[in-house]
Structure formats: C-alpha cells, structure tokens
Amino acid sequence: MGEHDEDDKYNNVPYFTALTTYCNYAVIVLLGHIWDFLVNTFGRGDGVNGADGSDYAPYVRSFEDFYARRVYSRVSDCWGRPISSAPGAYVSVIEREDNLEMDWKVDLKPTGKTLDCINLASYNYLGYGELPGGIDQDTLEALDKYGVSTGGNCVEGRNDILEELEETMADFLDKEASIIFGMGFATNSQVLCSLVGPGCLLISDALNHASIVVGSRNSGAKIRTFAHNDARSMENTIRESIATGQPGTGKPWRKILVVVEGIYSMEGEICNLPEIIRVKKKYGVSLFLDEAHSIGAMGGTGRGVCEYWGVGTKDVDIMMGTFTKSFGAVGGYIAGSKDVIDLIRYTSPGALYATTMSPPCIKHISWVLSEIKGEDGTGKGKQRIKQLKENTMYLRRKLAEMGLQIYGEPESPVIPIMIYGVGQIATFSRECLARGLAVVVVGFPATPLILSRARICASAAHTTEDLDKALEIIKDVSKLTMIFYDTPKRRTPALKSPKKFEEKVHASDSIFSSEEIVEHSTENGHTVLPRAAPDFGRFSFM
Structure with missing residues (x-):
C-alpha cells in the first residue's frame, strides 16, 4: 500500500x-x-x-x-x-x-x-478553521485572563492551561508526556537537533517535508534517505548502515532514528506504518512519526495513522503533529516518554528561544480536542x-x-x-x-x-x-x-484500501532509549554538517 x-x-x-x-x-x-x-x-x-x-x-x-x-x-x-x-x-x-x-x-x-x-x-x-457558531466562550475568556502572549518560552511561559493541554494531548495519544510549540514548522526543524547529533544516523523518507529536511540538517547527524514509503528500501538502508558503521571510523552508530510522515502532503499517500514498524523492531532502531496531516483526519476517533492501521502508539517512539490542519489553529506537539519530552523542553531551540503558544489558541485547541473526544456530549467531533x-x-x-x-x-x-x-x-x-x-x-x-x-x-x-x-x-x-489523462487506454494503478494489520506487533527495546537520549543531551552540538542538496521538489511557493 x-x-x-x-x-x-x-x-x-x-x-x-x-x-x-x-x-x-x-x-x-x-x-x-x-x-x-x-x-x-x-x-x-x-x-x-x-x-x-x-x-x-x-x-x-x-x-x-x-x-x-x-x-x-x-x-x-x-x-x-x-x-x-x-x-x-x-x-x-x-x-x-x-x-x-x-x-x-x-x-x-x-x-x-x-x-x-x-x-x-x-x-x-475537520472544518474548525471557521466556526459558524462563533468562537467558544472559553477562548474569549482566555484572552481576557491571560492576554495575547505568555511572554515566555516552554519553561517560563508554561501556564496552567498550556500544561493542561500538554497532558490532554499525551492522554489522547496514549503517551507519557507531550510538549506544545507555537509554530508547526519549528516543531520539526527545532526539535530533531535535540534527538540526534554527531555520531548518530537519521534515516529519512525521500519525500519528507521541508521542516524535516531543515531539522535533519541542523542536527549534525549523518543523513540517509530511502525510497518513498518503501519499507524494503528502508530496511536495506538500515542494514547497510549498521554493517558499515560511521564513515571513516566504522564505529557503531550512537543512535539510529527513522523519520516518516503519516500523510505525505504533496502525494496524498498514507504511510505504510505496519511494515515500517516491523522493520523498525527487527533492527532495534527508533521511529519518529510526523502526523501533521493525519492527526484528527485519520482513524475512527481522529487519533491518526496509528488508529487507522490498528497499530498501538507505543510502537512509535516519538509522535509529532500540528494543530494547523485539523484543529484550525497554530503550532504543533511532540509526544513520547517523559524523559524524551523533558530533554526536548530543556535543550530544543524551539522550546528555549521561542515564545509559547498564545493563550486563546491554547483554549481553542483544548475545545476542539474536547469535541473530538466526545467530552462535550454533542457528538459534533465524531x-x-x-x-x-x-x-x-x-x-x-x-x-x-x-x-x-x-x-x-x-x-x-x-x-x-x-x-x-x-x-x-x-x-x-x-x-x-x-x-x-x-x-x-x-x-x-x-x-x-x-x-x-x-x-x-x-x-x-x-x-x-x-x-x-x-x-x-x-x-x-x-x-x-485537456488533462483527462486517465482514459480506458491509460489507467493509473488502482487505489488500494489498507490491509488489516494482522501481524501482532509488540513494543521492543530500542537503541534510542530514554537513558541514551538524556546522556546524549550533554554532547549534542548543533553544528550543521554538509550533505547533499535537499530535494527542492518538496518545497512549495505557498
């Protein structure tokens, strides 16, 4: 698929x-x-x-x-x-x-x-970019009580409503913790450098978003790509990388992180998550899933491609998403283990050097989440x-x-x-x-x-x-x-429905453990290493 x-x-x-x-x-x-x-x-x-x-x-x-x-x-x-x-x-x-x-x-x-x-x-x-019934009253009250800006970063500017949203998002995704950022693009571009660095390997889908390209280059990690949404190509890349080790020295990689998207925004294709998880577990690498376009939009209750495929979120080490698509707001989130989220909060440039999300936006997202989860009792989210x-x-x-x-x-x-x-x-x-x-x-x-x-x-x-x-x-x-190209004489391959993920997948130990991540935080520099030019085919004028 x-x-x-x-x-x-x-x-x-x-x-x-x-x-x-x-x-x-x-x-x-x-x-x-x-x-x-x-x-x-x-x-x-x-x-x-x-x-x-x-x-x-x-x-x-x-x-x-x-x-x-x-x-x-x-x-x-x-x-x-x-x-x-x-x-x-x-x-x-x-x-x-x-x-x-x-x-x-x-x-x-x-x-x-x-x-x-x-x-x-x-x-x-989900249509939350426009609210025919008007802005939720809690959002207006947040503007009166907290103002337009928190005036601080993800540490000093973390007020009670932001802390509540982070807990709600973590619970929604069945993760230990989450952190909220005020900009969706920065959620990738300013976080990956806290997760991997020199001596690490970042394996990226060939059609990943520009924010991932920027974040990968800023990390200082070695970057390799695999054919788009192709688990076999991903496996070959991992196997070859493990066999050869770090360039020049042959030493084992300190960490290996695979980065994929839930829905690819230029292709409309859904990540082949079951196969990617199978390969990830086989080689003990870690998985970063970007759900900018799939959170809220996929799955019976809007929980993204994990729910769509019937895969547990515990099989994905780090989950990223934005509030700019399904939620009609701004910003993004990272969800994972508590140790990983604490590391990001205290080392990520996006957490340390940027102002947190505006309070009215925080309350709007919280309100949208309550509708999606059905907590408002109206059934509108469903x-x-x-x-x-x-x-x-x-x-x-x-x-x-x-x-x-x-x-x-x-x-x-x-x-x-x-x-x-x-x-x-x-x-x-x-x-x-x-x-x-x-x-x-x-x-x-x-x-x-x-x-x-x-x-x-x-x-x-x-x-x-x-x-x-x-x-x-x-x-x-x-x-x-004259763009009717899909005539009976020239049919594109039939679109396929997702197969039921029947293989039982269990959580396994990852080389990207919380202990190793915390240890890595003392060593990770943010030097940009030279690499091949990014695929500018992923950049858009919009």
Missing part, C-alpha cells in the same frame, strides 16, 4: 505531454536568455543580477535570479493569494492585478475587490470525522470517474490532480479562480519538472452541494486544459 516508486509516476505521464512540457520549458529558458542578452547589451540591466555595475556580491544565485524573473514572474499570480475571511468552506480571495510600474518584478497589487470561492485550497480537514471521510471518498470517486489522474489512498484528504504541462498549471489555477473555486497548483521546483499538479483538500465543512459545484468547475476547467 502506498509504495509508489517515482518511476511509476513518470510512467503515467503521456509521452506527448512530457515532450511538450520539456519543449515549453526549453523555449521559456531560451527566450529568457535572449532577452537578458539584449537587455544587458542595449538596455539598462532590467534588474539582472549583478548587471547594475555595483561592486557588491549578488543577493541570489544567477539561476535563481533568472528563474524568478523569466519564469516565475509570468505565473506569480497563481501563488500566495491573500484572503480576507476565515478559511472555511468558502473563502474570500483578494483580487490582484499586475503592477506595471514594477517592470519585471514579482509584484501584484490589490484591485479592492474580492472573489467568494469554494475553498478546496486550505488545510481545514460527526466531523465521519463527514471528512465521506467527503474525501466522494471527491476521489467523482474525480476518478471524470478520467482525471489522482494520487493517494481512498481515505486521504489530500488529493493531487495531475496536470503535467507547464502552461496548464497557470490556466487551471486562473480559470478555477475565475469560476469561484480556490485550489492550489504546484509546479517545478516544488515538484519534478514534468509532475506538476493541482492539490485539493477535502473538508468536513463542505456539503454535497458544495462538492458537486466544485466538481463541475473542475470538469469544465479540465476540458479547457
């Missing part, structure tokens, strides 16, 4: 589409260089990097500068669109137009108008989880029936629609917006060159009427852009 090799995705690209996409990029680059030559020879520089005659070093690399001016600037209106409403089932998008006074520069100015759109662009899985699943499967079924190529599993609320062609990305985005539908489109360098796509997100906030209207718009725009 979910083990899609990158070559398989390339095999789904129609040959003519691949050829025209490469040709389009070649023409754009060629014309851009011709224009730069003419401007540098006869013009005033047109802002070309280093062409102003100054003695200062250029701000950016020449290719980055060229790409921004000659490629991205042509379609910049398709990204970073500002909104003027809550990101609910519908959203008000601020209309923009080119600022002609800025010449080539990526600059758009508001027209003063807004467009009311069906919102398939926001991460609002209904939202059920509605999300129904909307997700309805969208996926209808899109597949249209003949569109989509990635991911039937219950994944992240739904990539393959576009491929460079010219079709902008057309798809602009035409959807003009018809009242907000979507996200993603192209190079956020994806490989010919694997451009639109990415829509299901939400419990939508009614069937909302989805039918959105699907009709997608159908019309797909006809215009």
Whole structure:
C-alpha cells in the first residue's frame, strides 16, 4: 500500500505531454536568455543580477535570479493569494492585478475587490478553521485572563492551561508526556537537533517535508534517505548502515532514528506504518512519526495513522503533529516518554528561544480536542470525522470517474490532480479562480519538472452541494486544459484500501532509549554538517 516508486509516476505521464512540457520549458529558458542578452547589451540591466555595475556580491544565485524573473514572474499570480475571511468552506480571495510600474518584478497589487470561492485550497480537514457558531466562550475568556502572549518560552511561559493541554494531548495519544510549540514548522526543524547529533544516523523518507529536511540538517547527524514509503528500501538502508558503521571510523552508530510522515502532503499517500514498524523492531532502531496531516483526519476517533492501521502508539517512539490542519489553529506537539519530552523542553531551540503558544489558541485547541473526544456530549467531533471521510471518498470517486489522474489512498484528504504541462498549471489555477473555486497548483521546483499538479483538500465543512459545484468547475476547467489523462487506454494503478494489520506487533527495546537520549543531551552540538542538496521538489511557493 502506498509504495509508489517515482518511476511509476513518470510512467503515467503521456509521452506527448512530457515532450511538450520539456519543449515549453526549453523555449521559456531560451527566450529568457535572449532577452537578458539584449537587455544587458542595449538596455539598462532590467534588474539582472549583478548587471547594475555595483561592486557588491549578488543577493541570489544567477539561476535563481533568472528563474524568478523569466519564469516565475509570468505565473506569480497563481501563488500566495491573500484572503480576507476565515478559511472555511468558502473563502474570500483578494483580487490582484499586475503592477506595471514594477517592470519585471514579482509584484501584484490589490484591485479592492474580492472573489467568494469554494475553498478546496486550505488545510481545514475537520472544518474548525471557521466556526459558524462563533468562537467558544472559553477562548474569549482566555484572552481576557491571560492576554495575547505568555511572554515566555516552554519553561517560563508554561501556564496552567498550556500544561493542561500538554497532558490532554499525551492522554489522547496514549503517551507519557507531550510538549506544545507555537509554530508547526519549528516543531520539526527545532526539535530533531535535540534527538540526534554527531555520531548518530537519521534515516529519512525521500519525500519528507521541508521542516524535516531543515531539522535533519541542523542536527549534525549523518543523513540517509530511502525510497518513498518503501519499507524494503528502508530496511536495506538500515542494514547497510549498521554493517558499515560511521564513515571513516566504522564505529557503531550512537543512535539510529527513522523519520516518516503519516500523510505525505504533496502525494496524498498514507504511510505504510505496519511494515515500517516491523522493520523498525527487527533492527532495534527508533521511529519518529510526523502526523501533521493525519492527526484528527485519520482513524475512527481522529487519533491518526496509528488508529487507522490498528497499530498501538507505543510502537512509535516519538509522535509529532500540528494543530494547523485539523484543529484550525497554530503550532504543533511532540509526544513520547517523559524523559524524551523533558530533554526536548530543556535543550530544543524551539522550546528555549521561542515564545509559547498564545493563550486563546491554547483554549481553542483544548475545545476542539474536547469535541473530538466526545467530552462535550454533542457528538459534533465524531460527526466531523465521519463527514471528512465521506467527503474525501466522494471527491476521489467523482474525480476518478471524470478520467482525471489522482494520487493517494481512498481515505486521504489530500488529493493531487495531475496536470503535467507547464502552461496548464497557470490556466487551471486562473480559470478555477475565475469560476469561484480556490485550489492550489504546484509546479517545478516544488515538484519534478514534468509532475506538476493541482492539490485539493477535502473538508468536513463542505456539503454535497458544495462538492458537486466544485466538481463541475473542475470538469469544465479540465476540458479547457485537456488533462483527462486517465482514459480506458491509460489507467493509473488502482487505489488500494489498507490491509488489516494482522501481524501482532509488540513494543521492543530500542537503541534510542530514554537513558541514551538524556546522556546524549550533554554532547549534542548543533553544528550543521554538509550533505547533499535537499530535494527542492518538496518545497512549495505557498
């Protein structure tokens, strides 16, 4: 399940589409260089990097500068669109137009108008990004009592409501303890350096999020990747790494940590957790699970991919998640053993040098958790989880029936629609917006060159009427852009439902024990070691 090799995705690209996409990029680059030559020879520089005659070093690399001016600037209106409403089932998008006074520069100015759109662009899985009934009273009271900011870090700024939320989150995940951060990205990028360091090995899925890439590089640990969501590749990487030991010395690794995601946000694929746990236990390594997109959205009670697969959370050493998707808030959490959480609290840059979560956000998340757990007695949380699943499967079924190529599993609320062609990305985005539908489109360098796509997100906030209207718009725009690639002659591999995890998995000793982690805290420096360039295909303009 979910083990899609990158070559398989390339095999789904129609040959003519691949050829025209490469040709389009070649023409754009060629014309851009011709224009730069003419401007540098006869013009005033047109802002070309280093062409102003100054003695200062250029701000950016020449290719980055060229790409921004000659490629991205042509379609910049398709990204970073500002909104003027809550990101609910519908959203008000601020209309923009080119600022002609800025010449080539990526600059758009508001027209003063807004467009009311069906919102398939926001991460609002359970619909808590917008509260039709108004903000919960406890949230408003927290603003009056505690103010906007705690004015302290995760030690000094840990007030009673934050401590209560940490205990609630730990109980929700059946973990000993948890720690809450005020920023989701920092929950990864500023924590991994407290868990591994020099002499340690971090084994990462090839398509892990940018926050994991940054956190891994900051840790000072040696980094190796394995093929996306492929337990066999992961096992081979672990076995080879154990056999060869540390580079240069051959000494055993001090610790080995595997990092995976619950749902991969660019692919819509669900982590093959049972197989990953099996390999993890076989070799005695530790597992870090990023549930930014799966917590709240997966499982019968919203407890994430562990519940989805029927796997105990005790089989995952460290669990990470964010409150920015299903909870409609900000920040993130790490849950694990008490020793690990204490180590993070007193050594992580994100815990020591950043202000804790705002009190109103703390109370909002606590309120959302009480609804999800059913403690409010209304059953609304359970209904939202059920509605999300129904909307997700309805969208996926209808899109597949249209003949569109989509990635991911039937219950994944992240739904990539393959576009491929460079010219079709902008057309798809602009035409959807003009018809009242907000979507996200993603192209190079956020994806490989010919694997451009639109990415829509299901939400419990939508009614069937909302989805039918959105699907009709997608159908019309797909006809215009000619992206019905999944014809009877060219069918993508069938989406698979999760198999029941029948193998009985027990907790086992890990080389990443609490004692070793605490000992490691006295040695771990935060030096960034050089490594191969990150996969910029995982970065997005959004």
